[in-house]
Amino acid sequence: MTDSNFTKFTDLPLSDATLKAIKSLKFDRLTPIQSQILPHTLAHQDAIGQAQTGTGKTAAFLITVIESLLKRPFTQDEQQFLGEPRALILAPTRELAQQIFADCRELTRFANLYSLCITGGADFDKQSKQFERRPLDILIGTPGRIIDWVNKGVLFLDRVEVFVLDEADRMLDMGFIPDIKRIVNKMPSNTHRQSLLFSATFNTDVMNLAYRWLHQPTFVEITPESKTNKDITQLFYLLTEKEKMTALRQILSDNAVKKCIIFANRKDQVKRLYDNLRRHHEVTMLSGDVAQQKRERYLQRFKDGEVSILVATDVAGRGIHVDDVTHVINFTLPDMPDDYVHRIGRTGRAGQTGISISFVSENDAFNVPALERHLELKFKLEPFEFMQE
Numbered sequence: 001m002t003d004s005n006f007t008k009f010t011d012l013p014l015s016d017a018t019l020k021a022i023k024s025l026k027f028d029r030l031t032p033i034q035s036q037i038l039p040h041t042l043a044h045q046d047a048i049g050q051a052q053t054g055t056g057k058t059a060a061f062l063i064t065v066i067e068s069l070l071k072r073p074f075t076q077d078e079q080q081f082l083g084e085p086r087a088l089i090l091a092p093t094r095e096l097a098q099q100i101f102a103d104c105r106e107l108t109r110f111a112n113l114y115s116l117c118i119t120g121g122a123d124f125d126k127q128s129k130q131f132e133r134r135p136l137d138i139l140i141g142t143p144g145r146i147i148d149w150v151n152k153g154v155l156f157l158d159r160v161e162v163f164v165l166d167e168a169d170r171m172l173d174m175g176f177i178p179d180i181k182r183i184v185n186k187m188p189s190n191t192h193r194q195s196l197l198f199s200a201t202f203n204t205d206v207m208n209l210a211y212r213w214l215h216q217p218t219f220v221e222i223t224p225e226s227k228t229n230k231d232i233t234q235l236f237y238l239l240t241e242k243e244k245m246t247a248l249r250q251i252l253s254d255n256a257v258k259k260c261i262i263f264a265n266r267k268d269q270v271k272r273l274y275d276n277l278r279r280h281h282e283v284t285m286l287s288g289d290v291a292q293q294k295r296e297r298y299l300q301r302f303k304d305g306e307v308s309i310l311v312a313t314d315v316a317g318r319g320i321h322v323d324d325v326t327h328v329i330n331f332t333l334p335d336m337p338d339d340y341v342h343r344i345g346r347t348g349r350a351g352q353t354g355i356s357i358s359f360v361s362e363n364d365a366f367n368v369p370a371l372e373r374h375l376e377l378k379f380k381l382e383p384f385e386f387m388q389e
Contacts, residue, residue, distance in 0.1 A: 006030055006035045006038070006039055007029060007030060007035060008028060008029055008030060009022045009027060009028065009029075009030060011030075012030075012038055012039070012042060013042060014042075014063070014067060015066075015067060015070045015071070015111075016110075017070065017108075017110040017111040018063060018066055018067060018070070018107065018110075018111070020109075020110045021106060021107045021108065021109045021110055021111075022063075022107070024106075024109065025106055025107075027059070030056075031055055031056035031060075032051075032055070032222045033049055033051040033055050033056055033057050033060055033220065033222045034056050034057075034059065034060045034063075036220045036222070037049050037060050037218075037220045038060055038063065038064065040218040040220070041060070041061070041064040041194070041196060042063075042064060042067055044068065044194050045194075045216075045217070045218050046190070046194060046195045046196065046214040046215050046216060046217040046218070047196050047197075047214075047217055047218045047219075047220060048196075048197050048198075048199075048202075048210045048214065048217045048218070048219050048220070049061075049196070049197070049198045049199075049220045049221075049222075050198075050199060050200070050201075050202050050219075050220070050221040050222060051198065051200070051220075051222040054321075054345055054349050055222060057166075057198050058099070058100055058103050058166075059103065059107070061089070061164045061166070061196050061198065062089075062100070062103055062104050062107050063107065064162065064164075064194075064196065065087045065089070065138060065162045065164065066104075066107055066108055066111060066113065066138075068087070068161060068162050068194060069086055069087060069113060069137055069138070069161070069162070070111055070113070072161075080135035081135065081156070082131060082132060082134075082135060082136070083131050083136065083149075083154050083155050083156055084135065084136065084156045084157075084158070084159045085116075085136045085137065085138065085139035085155075085157070085159070085160060086136075086137050086138070086159060086160065086161050086162070087137065087138045087139065087160065087161060087162040087163070087164070088139050088141075088146075088157060088160050088162075088163050088164070088183075088187070089104075089138065089139070089140045089141075089163075089164040089166065090141065090142070090143055090146070090163075090164065090165050090166065090171075090180065090183070091140065091141070091142060091166045091167060092142065092166075092167050092170040092171050092174050092176060093142065093170075093315060094119040094120065094121060094142060094292055094295070095286070095295070095299065095320060096166065096167065097117055097119050097140050097141055097142055098117055098119070098296060098299075099320075099321050100117075100140050100166065101115065101116075101117035101140045104138060104140060108138075113137040113138060114133070114134050114135065114136055114137050114138075115136075115137060115138035115139070115140065116130050116131070116136055116138070116139055116140070116141075117140045117141060118130075118139060118140070118141035118142075118145050118146060118149065119141055119142045119145050119292065120142055120144050120145045120148075120292070121291065121292025121293075121295075122145075122292055122293070127145075127149070128154065131149075131154055131155070139155075143171070143176045143179035143180050143183060144176075144179060146179075146183055147179050147182055147183060150182075150183070150186055156186075157183065157186040157187045158186065158187065158188065159188075160187045160188060160193055161193055161194065162193065162194045162195075162196070163184075163187060163193055163194070163195045163196070163213075164195075164196045164197075164198070165180065165195075165196070165197045165198070165209075165213070166198050167198065167199065167200070168197050168198065168199040168206050168209060168210070169199045169200055169201045169202075169203070169206055169338075170200075172205050172206065172209075174315075177209070184213055190213060190214060190215040191215050195213055195214045195215065195217075196214075197209070197210050197213070197214060197217070200338070200341075200342075201338065202221075231348040231352065231353045231354060232344055232345075232347060232348040232353070232354045232355070232356050233353070233354070233355045233356070234344065234356045234358070234379075235355065235356065235357045235358070235382070236358045236360055236379045236380065236381045236382065237357065237358070237359055237360065237381075237382055237383070237384040238360050238361075238381050238382065238383050238384065239359060239360075239361055239383070239384045240361055240362065241361045241362065241363055243361075243384065243386075244331060244359050244361060245276060246386065247359065247384045247386070248262070248273075248277075248329065248331065248359075249277075249280075250386065250387055251327075251329065251357060252277070252281060252309065256326070257308075257326060257327050258308065258324070258326045259302075259305070259308050259309075259322070259324055259325050259326050259327070260308065260309050260310070260325070260326065260327040260328070260329060261309075261310045261311075261312060261320065261325055261327075261328050261329070261343075261346050261347075262309065262310070262311045262312070262328075262329045262331050263311075263312055263313070263314065263328065263329070263330050263331060263332070263334070263343045264311065264312075264313065264331045264332050265313070265314070265332045265334060265335065266313065266332075267287040267288055267289050267313055269331065269332060270285055270286075270287045270311050270312065270313055271285070271287070271289070273285075273311045273331060274311050277309060277311070281308070281309050282306070282307040282308055282309065283307055283308075283309040283310070283311060284298040284299075284301055284302055284307045284309075284310055284311075285298065285310065285311040285312065286298060286299060286310065286311075286312040286313070286320075287312065287313045288313065288315060298310075299320065302322065303322050314334060314336075314339045314342070314343070320346055321349070322346070322349075323349050323352065324352070325346050325347045325349070325354065326347065326354060326355065327347060327354065327355045327356070327357065328343055328344050328346050328347045328354065328355075328356045328357070329356075329357045329358075329359070330343060330344075330356070330357070330358040330359060331359055332359070332363070332364060333358055333359075333360060333364040333367040333368070333371065334367065335367060337370055337371045337373075337374030337375070338374075340358075340371055340374075340375075341374075341375070343356075344356035359384075360381055368381075
């Protein structure tokens with residue numbers, strides 16, 4: 001199978017229900033990761049995919065899961081029990097799990113499949129009722145809460161047919177690997193299930209996991225032309241810590257800033273920014289201090305356009321997939337270069353252009369050399385031009 005054989009979704013052996021959902025979402029052409037990985041995964045092969053966020057990898061693994069379940073429905077003499085999912089998708093953060101779940105619901109609109117999203121921070125009783133509603137086909141969740149339900153004897157993973165691990169590099173960074181090992185041990189062996197692993201970066205640790213948990217996987221690597229999207233204009237302004245707030249207000253007063261995410265490194269910085277901006281702007285915030293149900297509500301308000309500014313930390317910001325973000329502002333430069341790539345990737349999505357603005361003060365300057373090395377770029381640091389009062 002050569003890549004050129006597959007350019008559109010209609011080139012693939014997909015069920016009518018999936019094609020109908022794809023058509024309603026106005027998907028037409030396959031992205032590079034989709035055209036290269038789907039021919040293998042639809043043929044039930046295990047696969048490792050390396051692709052940045054915003055490349056269509058979520059749709060790639062969801063379509064694989066959905067097709068696998070639709071092509072092998074339960075026969076009349078097979079019994080499906082409550083709390084026994086046929087597919088399990090693990091994500092590192094609540095927000096990413098919620099986003100995958102939202103995409104899953106869109107793609108299963110015309111299929112009789114029951115999917116659930118189970119993450120920490122949500123009400124146990126409510127989740128328990130969702131398990132009791134009907135036999136479960138697709139379970140999406142974060143490792144900790146999945147383990148909780150397995151330990152309670154409510155969730156059983158011995159009938160999992162397809163297993164997806166998304167953002168494996170992030171799972172390692174966040175210390176989730178022991179939990180995932182426990183989860184994997186509850187599933188059928190890797191020869192008796194299909195397993196897919198996705199990661200933006202591949203180091204030795206990620207590859208070790210892949211070869212331990214996957215069976216003779218196909219490796220698909222989509223190398224971005226540059227580590228950051230060429231549709232994003234990156235601006236770096238030199239200013240002092242004290243000047244940042246004034247500069248931010250000036251930027252936000254520009255009518256070109258229609259939908260904006262502002263990133264800061266710490267929860268207290270996010271709270272301070274939110275308190276400062278709410279007097280003059282429609283703003284919401286996402287950080288670890290905000291309760292899960294509120295986070296979902298706040299993110300939805302931003303997506304729906306009720307508020308135009310979102311202030312977030314990196315962990316909270318990882319699951320944000322909103323196509324019409326015009327600007328990303330790094331109020332503080334992240335300590336990890338990968339987080340910078342992830343932050344600015346919130347804009348310039350789905351073929352649109354975007355602007356990323358980074359404030360570089362005396363406190364941020366230490367992070368610049370590592371960032372330049374990582375991106376293989378030399379930043380053009382310019383003084384911020386303040387408007388005359």
